[in-house]
Each structure stands twice: as C-alpha cells, then as structure tokens.
Amino acid sequence: MAFVGFREEHLAWFGEPKTWRSAGGLSRSFCDHCGSQIGYRDERLPGEVYLAIGFMDAPEDFPPKLHAFEKRRLPFLHIADDLPRYEGQSVERR
Secondary structure: OOOEEEEHHHHOOOOOOOOEEEEEEEEEEEOOOOOOOEEEEEOOOEEEEEEEEEHHEEEOOOOOOOOOOOOOOOOOOOOOOOOOOOOOOOOOOO
C-alpha cells in the first residue's frame, strides 16, 4: 500500500476521522461512513501523519520517491524503476 507523509501542521481535516490503536504504537484512521483506510500516525514519529494514496483526490500529484518493505514484496510484483528500496521501514523510528 502506498502512503504519503505530511507534517501535522500542514493538514486541515474536514471532520475528525475515526481511529483505532493497533500494535507497535500506531493509530490507524478510517472513514466512519464506508470503512476505507485514511492513514496512520506512529507515536515514534511525532508530528507526522501518513495518508493512504488511495484516499487522495489526485494521487498522481504524489509520485513515489522510494519503496519500503522490499523484503515483503510479493514475488509476482515487479516495479521497474530506480527508486531507493528499503528492506523494512524507510523512516527511522525513535
């Protein structure tokens, strides 16, 4: 799944999404009307919010810059580009 990271202060919400705490200090948000995933916050990345690219009105405005969790990539999925690849997380957690 593709996510776009933002600083909290650069976002404006039109209502507050529903959230639930998942494992590892993550808070995941979703639409309370349809259940679609909106994004997540990681307590180890204070002030940052990651939104699902599928949640965007214009996802083409956010081209990928890297690939994370390459080690978990499905064997039939091949993305032919020269972007940096990380076996696990691409952003160091505190």
